[in-house]
Amino acid sequence: MSEIRTEPVPYKIWGEENIEPGAREQMKHAAELPISVQGALMPDAHQGYGLPIGGVLATRGAVIPYAVGVDIACRMKMTILAVESYEFDKKRDKFRKALEDNTLFGAGKKFQVPNDHEVMGDPLWDADGFIHSMKDTAWEQLGSSGSGNHFVEFGILTVRKEIEGERLTEGEGSQSFGTITPGYYVALLSHSGSRGFGYNVANHFTKIAMSQHAGLPKAYQHLAWLDLDSEEGQRYWQAMNLAGRYASANHAVIHHRIIEALRYDAAGGVENHHNFAWKETHNGEEVFVHRKGATPAGEGVYGVIPGSMTAPGYVVRGKGNPESLNSAAHGAGRRMSRSEAFKRFDWNEVNDQLRRDGVELLAGGLDETPGAYKDIRVVMKAQEDLVDVVAEFQPLIVKMDAGKKDRAKDRRDREKSKTEQKKKRRR
Numbered sequence: 001m002s003e004i005r006t007e008p009v010p011y012k013i014w015g016e017e018n019i020e021p022g023a024r025e026q027m028k029h030a031a032e033l034p035i036s037v038q039g040a041l042m043p044d045a046h047q048g049y050g051l052p053i054g055g056v057l058a059t060r061g062a063v064i065p066y067a068v069g070v071d072i073a074c075r076m077k078m079t080i081l082a083v084e085s086y087e088f089d090k091k092r093d094k095f096r097k098a099l100e101d102n103t104l105f106g107a108g109k110k111f112q113v114p115n116d117h118e119v120m121g122d123p124l125w126d127a128d129g130f131i132h133s134m135k136d137t138a139w140e141q142l143g144s145s146g147s148g149n150h151f152v153e154f155g156i157l158t159v160r161k162e163i164e165g166e167r168l169t170e171g172e173g174s175q176s177f178g179t180i181t182p183g184y185y186v187a188l189l190s191h192s193g194s195r196g197f198g199y200n201v202a203n204h205f206t207k208i209a210m211s212q213h214a215g216l217p218k219a220y221q222h223l224a225w226l227d228l229d230s231e232e233g234q235r236y237w238q239a240m241n242l243a244g245r246y247a248s249a250n251h252a253v254i255h256h257r258i259i260e261a262l263r264y265d266a267a268g269g270v271e272n273h274h275n276f277a278w279k280e281t282h283n284g285e286e287v288f289v290h291r292k293g294a295t296p297a298g299e300g301v302y303g304v305i306p307g308s309m310t311a312p313g314y315v316v317r318g319k320g321n322p323e324s325l326n327s328a329a330h331g332a333g334r335r336m337s338r339s340e341a342f343k344r345f346d347w348n349e350v351n352d353q354l355r356r357d358g359v360e361l362l363a364g365g366l367d368e369t370p371g372a373y374k375d376i377r378v379v380m381k382a383q384e385d386l387v388d389v390v391a392e393f394q395p396l397i398v399k400m401d402a403g404k405k406d407r408a409k410d411r412r413d414r415e416k417s418k419t420e421q422k423k424k425r426r427r
Contacts, residue, residue: 015043015382044333050222074193143253178268365403
């Protein structure tokens with residue numbers, strides 16, 4: 001079964017006017033696969049590999065590694081602290097130090113002294129030779145964050161509607177704990193995934209899938225799938241789910257380290273995957289729902305949708321819209337590539353914006369500047385039929401990977417240039 005459909009299966013697009021043609025074309029291609037059942041494209045969508053970022057696809061009896069993505073189980077975790085919001089400004093140095101001392105960012109970065117978590121005792125690490133080959137690196141990276149748009153940040157959470165605690169979706173994709181009443185809170189928010197382990201799983205099994213479907217037209221090659229009744233399909237499914245448990249543990253370690261350093265209690269929280277595939281029932285049929293850069297939004301399910309380093313993020317409660325396969329956006333979504341952002345922005349203007357918005361950036365790349373992203377408020381407006389907003393989070397201290405262009409070096413280069421210009425004028 002490898003013929004491409006002459007007509008795509010049904011799929012709906014939210015916020016289509018703000019989505020680039022390439023992403024829309026990728027979604028159409030995904031809906032033309034013979035295994036596809038239904039799709040959806042979220043308002044933060046942009047072009048990726050295979051399924052676009054922001055793409056949702058239900059398939060029958062098969063899983064597509066590149067429709068999950070290379071950062072398997074990339075997820076959000078918010079911990080709401082049992083501390084009055086006014087304490088933040090009084091003890092800002094304490095919060096800053098906790099972030100600086102207890103986070104590690106960057107591709108390939110590892111802890112010298114590994115953190116511990118029960119996930120590393122999962123028997124699957126030793127049951128599959130390929131997975132076992134990555135166990136040591138996964139352990140060394142446990143509790144760290146990657147590069148790109150991964151972050152850990154503090155901010156103020158304005159809760160508008162009660163957040164109900166102790167709600168868990170199948171597969172630990174989304175959960176909330178601790179009932180939070182309306183008010184103002186200090187919150188810790190993180191975004192990262194399964195690090196090098198998930199990346200290697202994605203690429204290893206994508207190569208296998210592509211070899212099994214070598215006859216696919218070029219535009220469809222990154223949508224190659226694995227049948228779930230095959231050995232390789234089952235191996236990927238198990239590895240993907242382990243990556244999900246590992247990503248959840250990764251965030252748990254990050255939050256534990258920081259909160260322990262602060263010596264505050266957690267009042268509650270919300271967390272969710274957004275690069276994953278779930279076994280679900282839709283229209284009376286068991287299907288496999290891929291959400292690549294999309295938030296689970298079943299009825300009553302909580303999730304976190306971030307903005308940018310200066311724009312607000314939102315805690316949302318799903319409405320269970322069947323046309324979106326119970327999904328919503330996973331963020332603001334990029335409006336330009338990273339290379340374009342490096343060309344268009346400089347740290348002078350970014351630093352001015354950070355000061356205006358009252359945000360302290362401890363580290364970050366120029367490709368993550370707020371101007372590289374869509375307006376999160378427009379994205380949220382476009383999906384009012386998918387989620388209810390129950391709380392708004394304003395970031396105040398942000399830490400990310402320093403990226404390719406170091407802020408300090410950029411500042412030194414500007415100062416050197418000014419000095420040289422003064423010397424020329426004197427001559």
